[in-house]
Amino acid sequence: MSNILFRDPNITVFQSALYQMNTTVVHTDDVVMVIDPGILPQEVKAIQQLVYEKRGDKPLYLLFTHSDYDHILGFRAFSPNRTFMTEAMANNPQKEAILAEAKAFDERYYLRRHYPLEYPQGNFLVYKDGVQFRIGQTKMSIYLMPGHTADSMMVIIWQLGLLVAGDYLSDLEFPFITHSSTDYVESLLKMNDIHDRNWFTRMVPGHGSMTFDLEGWMSRQQESLAYIYALRESISTGIPLDEESIWSRYPMQQSLKPYHEQNLALMRREFEADMWVWDPEALLQPERKPETGEEMEM
Numbered sequence: 001m002s003n004i005l006f007r008d009p010n011i012t013v014f015q016s017a018l019y020q021m022n023t024t025v026v027h028t029d030d031v032v033m034v035i036d037p038g039i040l041p042q043e044v045k046a047i048q049q050l051v052y053e054k055r056g057d058k059p060l061y062l063l064f065t066h067s068d069y070d071h072i073l074g075f076r077a078f079s080p081n082r083t084f085m086t087e088a089m090a091n092n093p094q095k096e097a098i099l100a101e102a103k104a105f106d107e108r109y110y111l112r113r114h115y116p117l118e119y120p121q122g123n124f125l126v127y128k129d130g131v132q133f134r135i136g137q138t139k140m141s142i143y144l145m146p147g148h149t150a151d152s153m154m155v156i157i158w159q160l161g162l163l164v165a166g167d168y169l170s171d172l173e174f175p176f177i178t179h180s181s182t183d184y185v186e187s188l189l190k191m192n193d194i195h196d197r198n199w200f201t202r203m204v205p206g207h208g209s210m211t212f213d214l215e216g217w218m219s220r221q222q223e224s225l226a227y228i229y230a231l232r233e234s235i236s237t238g239i240p241l242d243e244e245s246i247w248s249r250y251p252m253q254q255s256l257k258p259y260h261e262q263n264l265a266l267m268r269r270e271f272e273a274d275m276w277v278w279d280p281e282a283l284l285q286p287e288r289k290p291e292t293g294e295e296m297e298m
Protein backbone atom coordinates (compact mmCIF):
# COMPACT_ATOMS: atom_id res chain seq x y z
CA MET A 1 0.00 0.00 0.00
CA SER A 2 2.63 2.48 1.04
CA ASN A 3 4.65 4.13 -1.61
CA ILE A 4 8.39 3.96 -1.09
CA LEU A 5 10.12 6.67 -3.02
CA PHE A 6 13.66 5.60 -2.22
CA ARG A 7 15.39 2.87 -0.32
CA ASP A 8 19.00 1.94 0.41
CA PRO A 9 20.57 0.11 3.39
CA ASN A 10 20.30 3.19 5.65
CA ILE A 11 17.52 5.31 4.24
CA THR A 12 13.86 4.72 3.43
CA VAL A 13 11.78 7.57 2.05
CA PHE A 14 8.03 7.09 2.14
CA GLN A 15 5.92 9.27 -0.08
CA SER A 16 2.31 9.95 0.86
CA ALA A 17 -0.38 9.64 -1.77
CA LEU A 18 -1.44 13.09 -0.58
CA TYR A 19 0.59 16.12 -1.63
CA GLN A 20 3.50 13.78 -2.37
CA MET A 21 4.61 14.50 1.20
CA ASN A 22 7.83 12.72 2.10
CA THR A 23 8.69 10.98 5.37
CA THR A 24 12.36 10.05 5.73
CA VAL A 25 13.43 7.15 7.94
CA VAL A 26 17.17 6.85 8.62
CA HIS A 27 18.42 3.61 10.16
CA THR A 28 22.09 3.26 11.11
CA ASP A 29 23.95 1.05 13.60
CA ASP A 30 23.39 3.74 16.22
CA VAL A 31 19.88 5.05 15.86
CA VAL A 32 16.62 5.09 13.95
CA MET A 33 15.34 8.52 12.95
CA VAL A 34 11.96 9.46 11.56
CA ILE A 35 11.60 12.86 9.95
CA ASP A 36 8.13 14.37 9.36
CA PRO A 37 5.90 11.30 9.76
CA GLY A 38 2.62 11.42 7.80
CA ILE A 39 0.10 11.64 6.27
CA LEU A 40 -2.64 8.98 6.02
CA PRO A 41 -3.19 6.52 8.89
CA GLN A 42 -2.22 3.50 6.77
CA GLU A 43 0.91 5.27 5.62
CA VAL A 44 1.86 6.05 9.22
CA LYS A 45 1.30 2.37 10.04
CA ALA A 46 3.78 1.34 7.35
CA ILE A 47 6.34 3.76 8.80
CA GLN A 48 5.73 2.35 12.29
CA GLN A 49 6.26 -1.14 10.93
CA LEU A 50 9.63 -0.25 9.42
CA VAL A 51 10.69 1.49 12.65
CA TYR A 52 9.67 -1.61 14.59
CA GLU A 53 11.79 -3.80 12.29
CA LYS A 54 14.85 -1.58 12.40
CA ARG A 55 14.84 -0.30 15.95
CA GLY A 56 15.78 -3.29 18.10
CA ASP A 57 17.20 -1.69 21.24
CA LYS A 58 18.48 1.37 19.42
CA PRO A 59 17.15 4.77 20.33
CA LEU A 60 14.46 6.34 18.17
CA TYR A 61 14.66 10.01 17.25
CA LEU A 62 11.80 11.96 15.82
CA LEU A 63 12.49 15.16 13.89
CA PHE A 64 10.16 17.83 12.56
CA THR A 65 11.35 20.16 9.83
CA HIS A 66 8.57 22.66 10.61
CA SER A 67 5.12 22.97 12.12
CA ASP A 68 2.81 22.79 9.08
CA TYR A 69 0.00 20.40 9.93
CA ASP A 70 0.81 17.90 7.17
CA HIS A 71 4.27 17.35 8.66
CA ILE A 72 3.17 16.68 12.24
CA LEU A 73 0.26 14.28 11.77
CA GLY A 74 2.26 11.21 12.81
CA PHE A 75 3.72 12.58 16.03
CA ARG A 76 1.92 10.42 18.59
CA ALA A 77 2.30 7.22 16.55
CA PHE A 78 5.86 6.95 17.87
CA SER A 79 7.53 6.76 21.26
CA PRO A 80 10.85 8.47 20.61
CA ASN A 81 13.78 8.87 22.97
CA ARG A 82 14.28 12.34 21.58
CA THR A 83 12.28 14.76 19.52
CA PHE A 84 14.10 17.45 17.55
CA MET A 85 12.60 20.68 16.29
CA THR A 86 13.48 24.35 16.27
CA GLU A 87 12.89 26.34 19.41
CA ALA A 88 10.58 28.49 17.29
CA MET A 89 8.46 25.43 16.54
CA ALA A 90 8.30 24.46 20.21
CA ASN A 91 7.16 27.99 21.05
CA ASN A 92 4.93 28.50 18.04
CA PRO A 93 2.07 30.76 19.15
CA GLN A 94 -0.18 29.11 16.53
CA LYS A 95 0.02 25.61 18.07
CA GLU A 96 -3.69 25.41 18.76
CA ALA A 97 -4.60 26.62 15.28
CA ILE A 98 -2.23 24.11 13.66
CA LEU A 99 -3.68 21.25 15.67
CA ALA A 100 -7.17 22.43 14.74
CA GLU A 101 -6.13 22.31 11.07
CA ALA A 102 -4.89 18.76 11.51
CA LYS A 103 -8.15 17.72 13.15
CA ALA A 104 -10.22 19.46 10.49
CA PHE A 105 -8.24 17.60 7.83
CA ASP A 106 -9.02 14.24 9.44
CA GLU A 107 -12.69 15.12 9.80
CA ARG A 108 -12.95 16.32 6.24
CA TYR A 109 -11.76 12.96 4.91
CA TYR A 110 -13.40 10.82 7.64
CA LEU A 111 -9.97 9.61 8.70
CA ARG A 112 -9.61 7.47 11.78
CA ARG A 113 -6.22 7.24 13.38
CA HIS A 114 -4.94 4.59 15.73
CA TYR A 115 -3.28 7.27 17.89
CA PRO A 116 -4.24 10.73 19.12
CA LEU A 117 -3.46 13.89 17.19
CA GLU A 118 -1.26 16.30 19.12
CA TYR A 119 1.05 19.16 18.42
CA PRO A 120 4.61 17.76 18.79
CA GLN A 121 6.56 18.36 21.96
CA GLY A 122 10.31 18.58 21.54
CA ASN A 123 13.12 17.85 23.94
CA PHE A 124 16.00 18.86 21.66
CA LEU A 125 15.29 22.40 20.62
CA VAL A 126 17.47 23.94 17.93
CA TYR A 127 17.88 27.65 18.56
CA LYS A 128 21.03 28.40 16.56
CA ASP A 129 22.34 27.68 13.11
CA GLY A 130 24.62 24.75 12.36
CA VAL A 131 24.14 22.76 15.56
CA GLN A 132 25.77 19.34 15.30
CA PHE A 133 24.61 16.26 17.08
CA ARG A 134 26.33 12.92 17.28
CA ILE A 135 25.31 9.48 18.48
CA GLY A 136 27.96 6.81 17.97
CA GLN A 137 29.15 7.11 14.38
CA THR A 138 26.00 8.90 13.26
CA LYS A 139 26.38 12.62 13.03
CA MET A 140 23.98 15.28 11.89
CA SER A 141 23.93 19.03 11.46
CA ILE A 142 20.82 21.14 11.69
CA TYR A 143 20.34 24.55 10.11
CA LEU A 144 17.66 27.11 10.82
CA MET A 145 15.76 27.87 7.63
CA PRO A 146 13.18 30.55 8.31
CA GLY A 147 11.13 31.81 5.37
CA HIS A 148 8.58 29.18 4.49
CA THR A 149 7.59 29.25 8.16
CA ALA A 150 9.42 31.01 10.99
CA ASP A 151 10.22 27.63 12.51
CA SER A 152 11.69 25.68 9.57
CA MET A 153 14.94 23.72 9.69
CA MET A 154 17.00 21.39 7.50
CA VAL A 155 18.86 18.30 8.63
CA ILE A 156 22.01 16.75 7.15
CA ILE A 157 23.07 13.21 8.00
CA TRP A 158 26.79 13.25 7.38
CA GLN A 159 27.78 9.68 6.62
CA LEU A 160 24.85 9.27 4.30
CA GLY A 161 25.38 12.49 2.36
CA LEU A 162 21.71 13.17 2.94
CA LEU A 163 19.90 16.49 3.24
CA VAL A 164 16.30 16.53 4.44
CA ALA A 165 15.15 19.94 3.33
CA GLY A 166 11.63 20.38 4.72
CA ASP A 167 9.39 22.52 2.54
CA TYR A 168 12.14 23.90 0.32
CA LEU A 169 13.57 22.79 -3.02
CA SER A 170 10.44 21.03 -4.26
CA ASP A 171 9.99 20.24 -7.92
CA LEU A 172 6.21 20.55 -7.50
CA GLU A 173 5.90 23.74 -5.50
CA PHE A 174 7.29 27.22 -5.93
CA PRO A 175 8.24 28.76 -2.57
CA PHE A 176 5.30 28.92 -0.18
CA ILE A 177 6.22 32.01 1.80
CA THR A 178 4.12 32.15 4.93
CA HIS A 179 6.78 33.87 7.05
CA SER A 180 9.14 36.20 5.19
CA SER A 181 10.49 36.49 1.66
CA THR A 182 13.73 38.09 2.85
CA ASP A 183 14.36 35.22 5.25
CA TYR A 184 13.37 32.80 2.51
CA VAL A 185 15.96 34.23 0.14
CA GLU A 186 18.66 34.22 2.84
CA SER A 187 17.89 30.62 3.70
CA LEU A 188 18.18 29.60 0.06
CA LEU A 189 21.40 31.53 -0.43
CA LYS A 190 23.15 30.09 2.57
CA MET A 191 22.67 26.57 1.21
CA ASN A 192 25.82 26.81 -0.88
CA ASP A 193 27.89 27.37 2.22
CA ILE A 194 26.02 24.65 4.10
CA HIS A 195 26.89 22.33 1.24
CA ASP A 196 30.56 23.30 1.41
CA ARG A 197 30.66 22.58 5.13
CA ASN A 198 28.66 19.39 5.16
CA TRP A 199 28.72 17.69 1.78
CA PHE A 200 25.51 16.08 0.71
CA THR A 201 24.53 14.55 -2.58
CA ARG A 202 21.02 13.31 -1.90
CA MET A 203 18.23 15.72 -1.05
CA VAL A 204 14.70 14.91 0.12
CA PRO A 205 12.27 17.83 -0.17
CA GLY A 206 9.05 18.01 1.86
CA HIS A 207 7.04 17.34 -1.27
CA GLY A 208 7.87 15.81 -4.65
CA SER A 209 10.89 14.02 -5.99
CA MET A 210 14.41 13.71 -4.58
CA THR A 211 17.58 14.92 -6.23
CA PHE A 212 20.83 12.97 -6.32
CA ASP A 213 23.53 15.42 -7.30
CA LEU A 214 24.72 18.99 -6.89
CA GLU A 215 23.09 20.06 -10.11
CA GLY A 216 19.73 18.69 -8.92
CA TRP A 217 19.24 20.75 -5.76
CA MET A 218 21.01 23.80 -7.16
CA SER A 219 18.68 24.06 -10.12
CA ARG A 220 15.72 24.00 -7.72
CA GLN A 221 17.43 26.61 -5.58
CA GLN A 222 17.79 28.81 -8.66
CA GLU A 223 14.18 28.26 -9.71
CA SER A 224 12.94 29.14 -6.23
CA LEU A 225 14.98 32.34 -6.25
CA ALA A 226 13.79 33.15 -9.77
CA TYR A 227 10.17 32.86 -8.62
CA ILE A 228 10.71 35.22 -5.68
CA TYR A 229 12.66 37.71 -7.77
CA ALA A 230 9.96 37.68 -10.46
CA LEU A 231 7.35 38.57 -7.85
CA ARG A 232 9.55 41.30 -6.40
CA GLU A 233 10.16 42.81 -9.80
CA SER A 234 6.48 42.81 -10.66
CA ILE A 235 5.38 44.22 -7.28
CA SER A 236 7.93 47.03 -7.29
CA THR A 237 7.73 48.02 -10.96
CA GLY A 238 4.03 47.39 -11.59
CA ILE A 239 4.90 45.34 -14.66
CA PRO A 240 2.45 42.40 -14.74
CA LEU A 241 3.82 39.02 -13.80
CA ASP A 242 4.17 36.37 -16.49
CA GLU A 243 1.95 33.86 -14.71
CA GLU A 244 1.91 31.49 -17.65
CA SER A 245 5.57 30.76 -17.16
CA ILE A 246 4.91 29.99 -13.48
CA TRP A 247 2.11 27.53 -14.32
CA SER A 248 4.13 25.87 -17.04
CA ARG A 249 6.91 25.25 -14.49
CA TYR A 250 4.54 24.29 -11.63
CA PRO A 251 1.52 22.69 -13.28
CA MET A 252 -0.62 21.88 -10.20
CA GLN A 253 -2.35 25.19 -10.65
CA GLN A 254 -5.61 24.24 -8.90
CA SER A 255 -3.77 23.63 -5.65
CA LEU A 256 -1.02 26.17 -6.02
CA LYS A 257 -2.98 29.24 -7.10
CA PRO A 258 -4.07 30.23 -3.56
CA TYR A 259 -0.48 29.96 -2.33
CA HIS A 260 0.67 32.16 -5.18
CA GLU A 261 -1.97 34.75 -4.23
CA GLN A 262 -0.86 34.57 -0.58
CA ASN A 263 2.76 35.06 -1.62
CA LEU A 264 1.80 38.14 -3.63
CA ALA A 265 -0.21 39.59 -0.75
CA LEU A 266 2.57 38.96 1.77
CA MET A 267 5.27 40.38 -0.47
CA ARG A 268 3.18 43.47 -1.26
CA ARG A 269 2.90 44.10 2.48
CA GLU A 270 6.63 43.58 2.85
CA PHE A 271 7.31 46.00 0.00
CA GLU A 272 5.06 48.66 1.53
CA ALA A 273 6.87 48.20 4.85
CA ASP A 274 10.25 48.70 3.11
CA MET A 275 11.40 45.21 4.02
CA TRP A 276 13.10 44.80 0.67
CA VAL A 277 13.81 46.83 -2.45
CA TRP A 278 13.98 45.51 -5.97
CA ASP A 279 17.57 45.95 -7.03
CA PRO A 280 18.77 43.63 -9.78
CA GLU A 281 22.35 44.76 -9.10
CA ALA A 282 22.16 43.46 -5.54
CA LEU A 283 21.54 39.96 -6.84
CA LEU A 284 25.21 39.86 -7.72
CA GLN A 285 26.33 40.34 -4.11
CA PRO A 286 28.05 37.46 -2.33
CA GLU A 287 26.08 35.05 -0.22
CA ARG A 288 25.60 35.29 3.50
CA LYS A 289 27.50 32.76 5.54
CA PRO A 290 25.78 30.68 8.20
CA GLU A 291 27.30 30.70 11.66
CA THR A 292 29.62 27.91 12.67
CA GLY A 293 27.88 25.53 14.96
CA GLU A 294 29.08 23.75 18.02
CA GLU A 295 28.94 20.05 18.53
CA MET A 296 26.75 18.45 21.13
CA GLU A 297 27.40 14.84 21.98
CA MET A 298 25.18 12.33 23.67
Ligand SMILES: [Zn+2]
Pocket (backbone or CB within 6 Å): 021, 068, 070, 071, 167, 206, 207
Ligand atom coordinates in the same frame (compact mmCIF):
# COMPACT_ATOMS: atom_id res chain seq x y z
ZN1 LIG B 1 4.47 20.58 3.62
